[in-house]
Amino acid sequence: MAHIVVLGAGLGGSIMAYELKDQLRPEDTVTVITKDPKYHFVPSNPWIAVGWREREDITVDLAPTMAKKGIAFKTVPAAKLHPEENRVELADGSSVSYDYIVIATGPELAFDEIEGFGPEGHTQSVCHVDHALKAREAFEEFCKNPKPIIIGAVQGASCYGPAYEFTFILETELRRRKIRDQVPMTFITSEPYVGHLGLDGVGDTKGLLESEMRAKHIKWMTSSRVKKVEDGKMTVEEINDDGSVKAEKEMPFGFAMMLPAFRGIKAVSGIDGLSNPRGFTIVDKYQRNPKFQNVFAVGVCVAIPPMGPTPVPCGVPKTGFMIESMVTATAHNIGNLVRGKEPDRVGTWNAVCLADFGDSGIAFVAQPQIPPRNVNWSSSGKWVHLAKIGFEKYFIHKVRKGTSEPYYEKAALKMLGIDKLKATQKG
Numbered sequence: 001m002a003h004i005v006v007l008g009a010g011l012g013g014s015i016m017a018y019e020l021k022d023q024l025r026p027e028d029t030v031t032v033i034t035k036d037p038k039y040h041f042v043p044s045n046p047w048i049a050v051g052w053r054e055r056e057d058i059t060v061d062l063a064p065t066m067a068k069k070g071i072a073f074k075t076v077p078a079a080k081l082h083p084e085e086n087r088v089e090l091a092d093g094s095s096v097s098y099d100y101i102v103i104a105t106g107p108e109l110a111f112d113e114i115e116g117f118g119p120e121g122h123t124q125s126v127c128h129v130d131h132a133l134k135a136r137e138a139f140e141e142f143c144k145n146p147k148p149i150i151i152g153a154v155q156g157a158s159c160y161g162p163a164y165e166f167t168f169i170l171e172t173e174l175r176r177r178k179i180r181d182q183v184p185m186t187f188i189t190s191e192p193y194v195g196h197l198g199l200d201g202v203g204d205t206k207g208l209l210e211s212e213m214r215a216k217h218i219k220w221m222t223s224s225r226v227k228k229v230e231d232g233k234m235t236v237e238e239i240n241d242d243g244s245v246k247a248e249k250e251m252p253f254g255f256a257m258m259l260p261a262f263r264g265i266k267a268v269s270g271i272d273g274l275s276n277p278r279g280f281t282i283v284d285k286y287q288r289n290p291k292f293q294n295v296f297a298v299g300v301c302v303a304i305p306p307m308g309p310t311p312v313p314c315g316v317p318k319t320g321f322m323i324e325s326m327v328t329a330t331a332h333n334i335g336n337l338v339r340g341k342e343p344d345r346v347g348t349w350n351a352v353c354l355a356d357f358g359d360s361g362i363a364f365v366a367q368p369q370i371p372p373r374n375v376n377w378s379s380s381g382k383w384v385h386l387a388k389i390g391f392e393k394y395f396i397h398k399v400r401k402g403t404s405e406p407y408y409e410k411a412a413l414k415m416l417g418i419d420k421l422k423a424t425q426k427g
C-alpha cells in the first residue's frame with residue numbers, strides 16, 4: 001500500500017488527485033493538502049474584476065467531492081517540505097508522511113520585487129479571486145472619475161495572456177459604460193514585442209494583437225521595466241537590446257493592473273536539488289525530481305527555462321492544457337511506480353490558450369512550445385469568447401464532479417480541429 005500526497009488543490013492539484021485515484025491500486029491512499037478549502041477557476045478572475053462573474057460562479061467547495069472520491073483532505077498550509085524524510089510539515093506544527101508527493105502549489109506572486117507594486121501598493125491584480133474583487137472596487141471608483149489606464153506585465157512575468165485579455169475586457173466594459181472616450185489606455189510589457197507571450201509568438205499573435213490594439217486605440221510599450229509605482233504614477237524604463245536604458249518615463253494612471261513575476265512558494269523553495277533559485281521545482285521529462293525520485297511536480301510551480309534571451313527577462317507561460325498533460329503523465333507514472341514498474345509517460349507540454357476580449361478573442365496552439373514548431377497556429381473571432389465560456393463551465397463542472405477526463409484534449413482540440421495533439425505520449 002502506498003500513500004500519495006498532493007500539495008495544492010488549484011487547477012493542477014484538484015485534477016491530479018482525481019486522476020491519481022483512477023491510476024492507483026485500490027489499497028493506495030491519496031491525501032490532498034491545501035491552503036484553501038475552496039477551488040477558484042483562476043482564468044475567470046479578469047471577468048470578476050469587471051463584474052461579469054461573481055465569486056460563487058467560479059468557486060467549488062472541494063470537501064464534498066474529495067470525500068465522495070475517498071480522498072483525504074487537509075486544509076492547512078504546508079510550512080516546509082522535508083524530502084529527505086519523506087514528510088511535509090504543516091503550518092499547525094503537524095507533519096504528514098508520504099511515499100510519493102506531487103507538488104502543485106502554483107505561483108507565489110512576487111509583488112515585493114518592485115516598490116509600490118501590487119494590491120498592497122498602488123496597482124491591482126487578477127491573479128487571485130480576492131485580488132480580482134478588490135480590483136472591481138477600484139474599477140467602480142475609477143469609473144466615477146475616469147483617467148488613464150495602464151495594463152501589462154512586469155519584468156520576469158511569464159503569464160502574458162491574462163494581461164492582454166484584461167486589457168481588451170476593460171476596453172469592452174469602458175465602451176459599454178460609454179466612458180471609453182475619456183480613458184487613454186497603455187499596455188506596458190517586458191516582452192520584446194506585442195504578442196511574444198513568453199513563447200516568441202505563436203502563429204501571427206504579433207500581427208493579431210498589434211492590429212487589435214491599433215483598432216482599439218491602445219498604445220503600447222515593449223521591452224519595459226517598471227522601476228517603481230507611486231499613487232497614480234508609474235516609473236517605467238524602456239530597455240535597449242544591449243540592456244541599457246533607452247528612456248525613463250513617468251506614466252500617470254487612475255487604474256493599473258500588471259501581472260507580476262512568479263516564484264515558487266516558500267514551503268518548497270531553497271531545497272538543494274529540489275528547487276531552482278526562483279523556488280520552482282526541478283523535474284525530468286516524467287515530471288519527477290531527479291534528486292528526490294518520489295517527488296513530482298505539476299503546474300505553474302514547475303521549473304521551465306525561458307525561451308531565449310530578451311532585453312527584459314520574460315518567463316514561459318504554463319497554461320491549462322499543458323498542466324493537464326503534466327497531470328495525466330504524473331498519474332500514469334506514479335501508477336507504474338506503485339506496481340514496481342518504471343515511469344514511461346511524458347507530458348507533451350503544448351501551449352494551448354484562449355484569450356477572451358469580451359466580445360471576441362484570440363486562440364493559439366504551439367506544439368512544441370519552442371520554435372520551430374509542428375503546430376504554430378493562432379486565430380481570432382467572437383467564437384473565442386464563446387469557447388472560453390464553454391471551458392469555464394466545463395472545467396468547473398469537472399472539478400465539482402471529480403471527473404478525471406482531460407477537458408482540453410477532449411473538447412478544445414476537437415473543436416479546433418486539431419485533435420491529433422495528444423496530452424501525453426510514451427517517452
Ligand SMILES: Cc1cc2nc3c(=O)[nH]c(=O)nc-3n(C[C@H](O)[C@H](O)[C@H](O)COP(=O)(O)OP(=O)(O)OC[C@H]3O[C@@H](n4cnc5c(N)ncnc54)[C@H](O)[C@@H]3O)c2cc1C
Pocket residue numbers: 007008009010011012013033034035036042043044045046076077078079104105106107126127128159161162265267298299300301318319320321323352353354355
Ligand atoms: C489571471 C490568470 C488567468 C489565467 N488564465 C488562463 C487561461 O485562460 N487559460 C489557461 O490555460 N491558463 C490560464 N492561466 C494560467 C494557469 O492555467 C493558472 O495560473 C492555473 O491556475 C495554474 O494552476 P496551478 O495548479 O499550477 O496553480 P493554482 O491554480 O494557483 O493552485 C495552487 C494551489 O496551491 C495551494 N497552495 C498555495 N500555497 C500553499 C501552501 N503553502 N500549502 C498548501 N497549498 C498551497 C493554493 O491554495 C492552490 O490550491 C491564468 C493564470 C492567471 C494568473
